[in-house]
Amino acid sequence: MPVVTNGRLIYAAHPSTFIEPGVHLQYVEEPIDTDTVPLNGGILIKTLTLSSDLYIRRRMRDASVKMFFPPLTIGKPVDNFGVGVVLRSEDPELTPGDHVYGYLSFENYSVAPPLSAKAFQAPKKFDKHPDLPASTYLGSLGMPGQTAYSAWKAFIAEKAKSSKTLFVSSGAGPVGTFVIAYARLTAPHLKIIASAGSPEKLELMKESGADVVFNYKTTDTAEVLAEHGPIDIYWDHVAGATLDAAIQNMNYFGYILRVGTNSGYNENQAGIKNTAMFIHKSLLMRGIQVGFGDDMIKAQEGFQEEATKLVLEGKIKNNETRYHGIKEAGNALADIHRIQTLGKTVIIVE
Amino acid sequence: MPVVTNGRLIYAAHPSTFIEPGVHLQYVEEPIDTDTVPLNGGILIKTLTLSSDLYIRRRMRDASVKMFFPPLTIGKPVDNFGVGVVLRSEDPELTPGDHVYGYLSFENYSVAPPLSAKAFQAPKKFDKHPDLPASTYLGSLGMPGQTAYSAWKAFIAEKAKSSKTLFVSSGAGPVGTFVIAYARLTAPHLKIIASAGSPEKLELMKESGADVVFNYKTTDTAEVLAEHGPIDIYWDHVAGATLDAAIQNMNYFGYILRVGTNSGYNENQAGIKNTAMFIHKSLLMRGIQVGFGDDMIKAQEGFQEEATKLVLEGKIKNNETRYHGIKEAGNALADIHRIQTLGKTVIIVE
Structure with a gap:
């Protein structure tokens, strides 16, 4: 040819x-x-x-x-x-x-x-x-899986040990489902709350291991978080109004990992108003990108081996x-x- | 009596x-x-x-x-x-x-x-x-000095070693002048940029050790930071529009320490819009309060002794x-x- x-x-x-x-x-x-x-x-x-x-x-x-x-x-x-x-x-x-x-x-x-x-x-x-x-x-074995895996290991795994709640927004995407499943496996004591915008996505997040799922289009995010929070770790894929609602419902010393900005790719995005809460609650917010920075690069070690095994065993779905x-x-x-x-x-x- | x-x-x-x-x-x-x-x-x-x-x-x-x-x-x-x-x-x-x-x-x-x-x-x-x-x-030997000292030691001192620029907003208050003076003494390689709202305050920040001072009421914060930045460390006493301007001008892996919310005590405060920048630049933002949390409490050790010496020597003014x-x-x-x-x-x- x-x-x-x-x-x-x-x-x-x-x-x-x-x-x-x-x-x-x-x-x-x-x-x-x-x-x-x-x-x-x-x-x-x-x-x-x-x-x-x-x-x-x-x-x-x-x-x-x-x-x-x-x-x-x-x-x-x-x-x-x-x-x-x-x-x-x-x-x-x-x-x-x-x-x-x-x-x-x-x-x-x-x-x-x-x-x-x-x-x-x-x-x-x-x-x-x-x-x-x-x-x-x-x-699961590519960039999204690697993002979830290395960010979890670099910044969240230690905090997860002493945490009770994890909130994942946009939890039905490839990073979201990976991190829900990986959190379920490695920090089974966590209550995992996850949000997305369709019944099929809620189902997928449940299958991945989330305890509480809700549709952010039909349910008030702040109400769900107030009921099931306070939130120790917020894995944020969306920013905007969801981030503001999460900040309001974070626990003292809560950790916000900024992984995505799904609400702001194409249109002006709602900002966040609750900046004073960072002081009142000693909150921490960190933005990450896969492979960017020494912490993230180091945390990639072992990814292919461990993730391949989990995918082959069906513990992480693709x-x-x-x-x-x-x-x-x-x-x-x-x-x-x-x-x-x-x-x-x-x-x-x- | x-x-x-x-x-x-x-x-x-x-x-x-x-x-x-x-x-x-x-x-x-x-x-x-x-x-x-x-x-x-x-x-x-x-x-x-x-x-x-x-x-x-x-x-x-x-x-x-x-x-x-x-x-x-x-x-x-x-x-x-x-x-x-x-x-x-x-x-x-x-x-x-x-x-x-x-x-x-x-x-x-x-x-x-x-x-x-x-x-x-x-x-x-x-x-x-x-x-x-x-x-x-x-x-200088009380709560404001202790705030500046312990937050610097707990969260900034290590980062300062590899940093070039420090921006302190509301730098003429008791925490601001302390941190400017302490940064000048312990990280003399830093370019210290500081903002406040009157000529007397600019003078005080200069005396405390700032290299670049500006009046945020008459000068555009973003322009100053663009000229003298990018900013590696932002010591934030005000939040609001200043925080948004700083986020825009942070360096990759920049560190924002939220210490005060001076712009928002009495009136509605401007939020921050630049949340996507946290991801693009892998920024970190942390809120602190004096004596709150293990890191802050541990970092208080040595404060009275070291700060008393610096005040008596005139290296930190009160x-x-x-x-x-x-x-x-x-x-x-x-x-x-x-x-x-x-x-x-x-x-x-x-």
């Missing part, structure tokens, strides 16, 4: 609010000769699966705005965490047939620079377990919403901001 | 906004027989000096609202940190002539329960240095605004919310 069709998702324009496929993201097809395309010392990858994540909205920005994650480049394909197979290699560290995980281009076939170029999140070889689908490495093909990737990236898909949203490319 | 006049400041009503002497606080005079007033196992104290602090506004609340510091009781005298001399004692741990420091009643003469009753901040014996006025023990007599105590408590007095506000009673 030397000349084949290469589907590509091109980043076309910065969105000002919600992502619109066709406007901000354009699907194109081009021929590629997989036998002869120049590798320049790198590798040719066949994409198996790609991840759709909320944070990519933050990468859809002008390059002058500095953030940890690099901006997408207009006119070039979107890239994000994915799993692929090496077809050809000029990199001595990789050979055809190797599975790689890292930032992959949203294309059926893409050329990546050699590892020695040290590109951001460059695809690296990993041992895919034969019993697990590749997309598991984008969910719940997925699947889109198919690069052609659908634009919808996968856009929909998660509106429809709020269940669990991890992935694009199955192969 | 068996029967003398006892001036008393009675807490009369909860304020809804600013404190009004005569309405919320009433000055009365009553005779007291210092020879015969029953002690019930406690002590008779002659008050030397009393402290006026912003946080007392938080104690002027309904008793049903729970906070670390207890509410004032309507119909009873105000109490707060003060220094007195024991006149009579039925407590075996205290003898006439002893200096005591702790919560004193806003009266010329007051009876305190024995130490064994373990009242909140019960007056305890201390060795007043003969060269220092009693009111020093309400400022800047004061003085009011005279219990009759003026109501104004002292009210004025600090409006006039914003310079340094530590004290009532000299003797």
Whole structure:
């Protein structure tokens, strides 16, 4: 198969609010000769699966705005965490047939620079377990699982020992379900309260191990927290009004871990008013990003081994919403901001 | 002098906004027989000096609202940190002539329960240095100094080693001047930026050791911080819009210590909008109160010895605004919310 069709998702324009496929993201097809395309010392990858994540909205920005994650480049394909197979290699560290995980281009076939170029999140070889689908490495065994695992270990595990209550907002996403399940396993004494916006999500959070679940669209967050609190640990995926309600209901010396800002990706977000409570209750609030900072990097140790075992044993589930093909990737990236898909949203490319 | 006049400041009503002497606080005079007033196992104290602090506004609340510091009781005298001399004692741990420091009643003469009753901040014996006025023990050697010292040691000293910039808001108060001076002494590599609201305060912050001072009423906080930042450590006495401007200008892994809420004691306070920045920059924000929590209590060790030495050497100044007599105590408590007095506000009673 030397000349084949290469589907590509091109980043076309910065969105000002919600992502619109066709406007901000354009699907194109081009021929590629997989036998002869120049590798320049790198590798040719066949994409198996790609991840759709909320944070990519933050990468859809002008390059002058500095953030940890690099901006997408207009006119070039979107890239994000994915799993692929090496077809050809000029990199001595990789050979055809190797599975790689890292930032992959949203294309059926893409050329990546050699590892020695040290590109951001460059695809690296990993041992895919034969019993697990590749997309598991984008969910419980990928960035979301790693976020939950390393943030828990670095900042929450010790505090959890002397805590009674954990509140997880947006608890039906891939980080939320992982952290609920992991908390259930490693700190079984905790009362776990979790919120989300649909009956299916409440069910998923229950299955993951939450004791109290509620729909924030139909139930008052502050009332639930007042009834089941005070809250010792708040694992915050949303910020906004939910964060304010949580601050009001935190226990003395409570710990707020800011993991996501789901309520504020596309629209102006409600701020927080209860700043005086930080003093009255000696609260602590910390923001984290996966792989950012010595604490988070150190806490990643042991993740693949421990999480793979838990997934294989069924103790941590990998719940997925699947889109198919690069052609659908634009919808996968856009929909998660509106429809709020269940669990991890992935694009199955192969 | 068996029967003398006892001036008393009675807490009369909860304020809804600013404190009004005569309405919320009433000055009365009553005779007291210092020879015969029953002690019930406690002590008779002659008050030397009393402290006026912003946080007392938080104690002027309904008793049903729970906070670390207890509410004032309507119909009873105000109490707060003060220094007195024991006149009579039925407590075996205290003898006439002893200096005591702790919560004193806003009266010329007051009876305190024995130490064994373990009242909140019960007056305890201390060795007043003969060269220092009693009111020093309400400022640099009292609660404000202890707040700055223990919070710095518990949470900031380690971070300061690898930091370049420190921003202190409301830096001309007793905690602000202490922390600026202490940072200058113990972390001389730091660029110290400090804000306040009058030329006299800017001068005082300069004298205390700040490198960059600005008037937040006439200068845009965000612009100053952008020019001299990014900020590694923000020592926050005000919250509100200043906190939001600081969050915008924090460095990656920046540390925000919430020490005061000066902008919000009497009026609705501006909230903070930049909650997403906590994630982008991996920020940490912690609220503290003096003597509250293991970390803060442990960090108090060595305070009296080290701070007394620094004050005697003139390395930490004790800047004061003085009011005279219990009759003026109501104004002292009210004025600090409006006039914003310079340094530590004290009532000299003797």
